[in-house]
Amino acid sequence: MKINIYGVGRSGTKAVQLYLSYLLAKKYGTVKINYEPFLMRTRHLGDLTKEGMYLHKELPFFIHDDFSNKRLADFLIRMSEGDHITTKFIRACGRSTAINRIMKPDYTIIIVRDLYGVLQSIANETWNMETNWDKFLNEASEIYPNLNDYKVTSNKMILHAIYWYAMNKYMLEHTEVSNSTFILRYEEIKKLADIFKNILPTKNLAVDDPMFMGNNIHTNFPLTSINNKENPQLYTLPQNRILKYLYKLAKKEYIIKDDIGNVCEVSNEKPLVEKENKPKFIFEKYPLFEEFREEINELLIKSNA
Numbered sequence: 001m002k003i004n005i006y007g008v009g010r011s012g013t014k015a016v017q018l019y020l021s022y023l024l025a026k027k028y029g030t031v032k033i034n035y036e037p038f039l040m041r042t043r044h045l046g047d048l049t050k051e052g053m054y055l056h057k058e059l060p061f062f063i064h065d066d067f068s069n070k071r072l073a074d075f076l077i078r079m080s081e082g083d084h085i086t087t088k089f090i091r092a093c094g095r096s097t098a099i100n101r102i103m104k105p106d107y108t109i110i111i112v113r114d115l116y117g118v119l120q121s122i123a124n125e126t127w128n129m130e131t132n133w134d135k136f137l138n139e140a141s142e143i144y145p146n147l148n149d150y151k152v153t154s155n156k157m158i159l160h161a162i163y164w165y166a167m168n169k170y171m172l173e174h175t176e177v178s179n180s181t182f183i184l185r186y187e188e189i190k191k192l193a194d195i196f197k198n199i200l201p202t203k204n205l206a207v208d209d210p211m212f213m214g215n216n217i218h219t220n221f222p223l224t225s226i227n228n229k230e231n232p233q234l235y236t237l238p239q240n241r242i243l244k245y246l247y248k249l250a251k252k253e254y255i256i257k258d259d260i261g262n263v264c265e266v267s268n269e270k271p272l273v274e275k276e277n278k279p280k281f282i283f284e285k286y287p288l289f290e291e292f293r294e295e296i297n298e299l300l301i302k303s304n305a
Contacts, residue, residue, distance in 0.1 A: 014214030113186035
């Protein structure tokens, strides 16, 4: 069984991936976790993928299912090798239909969290949802002209609100709910137990159980990696040295193919994990944010989410 999960950052996708991965491992013995493959090689913090980051930089932010790119297709097909896999994307909401066409997941879960909840969550973080804001804003404003007035803003919260709006809007506009595709509001992710109750061992297990706290996806509880090998040094192979030289002559960057994902099993380890208490930011209603929320809420209603 293969499950793809989409949602912008701070939408609860880590907890959802950990929950579904645990259920798959419990039923089948092992599960492969692809954790944000446009940034991370594995689920372990700091283990980045040059190939995924290169693709993220080169690809458009918004692509539909008729988009064709051989390197992307190869990347996704390699990542899909295995029987039971969960793949989580927070950098690819505008690419979801194109990705699904290639990966052909059995199930797709889309999570949409309220804008203010996302902003409150990211206000404490030092990282941004995107680093190439100029490229993103140029592409987004071509599709949604109402964003043109904000192409030069440097306000972090407005940038993240625009990202939330454009990514969710494009994804919802290009997604059809079906027996295998589910759109859930963040507040409704407990419905996953009902969705998978006849497929996976969900009895007495809910996504809001403390062991599925999002950050646990980086630890050895409740899952542990059984193939936590270092990334192969492919540059040492003769053919890769030759290719690297030829690319250099052509003044192009040669990116090695990364071994994406971890195969995991249920862990017997039970460390004490303390939930980090961070200060909560209260955002007053802001006209632009209210406009964004209203549009996304209308799309969610249309999709019955």
